[in-house]
Amino acid sequence: MPGLGGGVRFFGGYKLLRLQEGLLFIKVLLGNLGVSPQTSSLKMATSLRNIIVVGGSFVGRTTAQELARIVPSTHRVLLTEPHSHFHHLFTFPRFAIVPGQEHKAFIPYSGIFNASPNPSSHGVVQARVLSVKPTHIELDREWHGSKVVPFDYVVVATGTRLSKPAAMDDDDKASSVEYLQNHQAGVQRSQSILIVGGGAVGVQMATDLKEYYPKKEVTVVQSRPRVMPNFHSGLHDLINRRFDELGIRLITGSRVTIPPSGFPNDGSTFDVQLTNGTTESTQFVILATGQTPNNQLVADLKSSRPDAESVVNPDNGFIRVRSTMQFLDEQYSNLFAVGDIADTGAQKAARPGSAQAAVVAKNIQALIEGRAAEDTFVKGPGAIHLTLGMKHNVIFRNPNTAEGQTEPWINPKDDGREDMNVEAMWERLGISVDNPRQYHL
DSSP: OOOSSSSOEEETTEEEOOGGGHHHHHHHHHHHTTOOTTGGGOTTOTTSEEEEEEOOSHHHHHHHHHHHHHSOTTEEEEEEOSSSEEEOGGGHHHHTTSTTOGGGGEEESTTTTTTSSSGGGOEEEOSOEEEEOSSEEEEEEEETTEEEEEOSEEEEOOOEEEOTTSSOSOSSHHHHHHHHHHHHHHHHHOSEEEEEOOSHHHHHHHHHHHHHSTTSEEEEEESSSSSSTTSOHHHHHHHHHHHHHHTOEEEESOOBOOOTTOOOOSSSOEEEEBTTSOEEEESEEEEOOOEEEOOGGGTTOOOSSTTSOOSBOTTTOOEEBOTTSBBSSGGGTTEEEOGGGEEOSSOSSHHHHHHHHHHHHHHHHHHHTTOOOOOOOOOOOOEEEEEOSSSOEEEEEOOOGGGTOOSOEEEEEOOOOTTTTTHHHHHHTTOOOSSGGGGGO
């Protein structure tokens, strides 16, 4: 292994910087090998009871931290995640356009449990969960000599699969950073860009693009009559005005026909076919459509009775849950689901997911202590914090019809930052950065 002294060295694709950064590098390296600093001390702790959180994105990470904060010393929290680093998904749409910050979007998991009472008891397992059984999970690789890990409780926080660039295909940081840089280059060399999809990702990318590159032609194609159709029509009106201000062209009520081989995106000009019979000429296509539930890992769980509802709702692909966030089927009362994968009817967003994480932590604590799981998640009106350019952003909340509201709550702001304050997320994950070059680890 190269020394940790002065100069820049390379090991496994990561830079070894100065001596003061050596400890953080070692922590990250252990994480990339599937062994967090906490996990490395767990090999002998076989007497601890496992609480497994499957999926280390926003809601899964929050759930694991909440649990580690309150569970008794008889239990440990294991966060399973195939990515080597935490993916700051909310920054991907911008960092796929604006260069210079992309390396900050991938944060080591090595400090995630630092604020818990017993940080060395808990750990991060870099592996993909292939299947969830009633008493154990099955991994795609060995962890401490086995692909099977038993549990007392499991929390499924696998979310949904998104199209690139809203999500990454690769599990390592270096490849993901390279993809974002290549995407930036493709955007930069293209004079006309077409964005497929009028959800949050499409809207944010369009406004970022047109503000950062005002001379480029930007078109958004949305299949529905409105953008952001799950929200009050006032949000569409607000976005439409912003599009007009920036000079973004919006086509609604039509879909893009995606060729089997995809779009060339090589700098040449090509035609895009729309289902309304028209053709759009462009040089670069960005797909910002669709969310596919990551539910395959519970496919083997059968209903407890022939007349019982299935574990997964066939209408939408989400896991059926009670208000306690436990699986709906009482046979699986030690199984929970949170975030986008849970069929709560709530807006698929980080804020309701964080509330669900708190509910799960309290209910697992209650079950460990021999009490009933009684804490419940209450669905509120849909809300979103949406960027509409480099500085302009808005907090929008649907009317709370339960309280008789008929109009949305809107809070426009102009306090945005180009880096989207990504560095604050490093602190939330327990990583102290003394030198900007540490963001490359």
